[in-house]
Amino acid sequence: MKKIxxxxxxxxxxxxxALALVRSLTNEVEVVDYMNNTMTKDMLVKVxxxxxxxxxxxxxxxxxxxxxxxxxxxxxDDQIVDLMLTYPKLIERPIVVNNGKAIVARPPExxxxxxxx
Numbered sequence: 001m002k003k004i005x006x007x008x009x010x011x012x013x014x015x016x017x018a019l020a021l022v023r024s025l026t027n028e029v030e031v032v033d034y035m036n037n038t039m040t041k042d043m044l045v046k047v048x049x050x051x052x053x054x055x056x057x058x059x060x061x062x063x064x065x066x067x068x069x070x071x072x073x074x075x076x077d078d079q080i081v082d083l084m085l086t087y088p089k090l091i092e093r094p095i096v097v098n099n100g101k102a103i104v105a106r107p108p109e110x111x112x113x114x115x116x117x
């Protein structure tokens with residue numbers, strides 16, 4: 001079985017819950033602590049492709065960084081990706097990747113069906 005990858009923020013309760021669920025389903029887990037280990041642009045673009053989402057769809061719109069750097073601005077997808085890399089709190093979480101597909105595990109219980117595939 002290929003490893004399940006989870007883009008995880010340990011300060012987020014939903015992310016911790018999703019990680020616990022993934023670990024209850026498989027031992028093959030790669031945890032990416034994207035808050036402390038910056039993702040590369042290629043990595044984030046690949047995650048967006050796996051999610052089948054645009055960068056703006058993956059933004060956390062309640063964050064102060066969103067209000068300061070994104071809200072009300074006409075930004076390209078590339079500019080949004082760059083902002084997400086600069087301000088990783090902007091990235092919705094947790095993201096679980098399995099066999100070239102990905103989901104935002106909100107609520108965390110979405111992991112159960114997704115990892116079982």
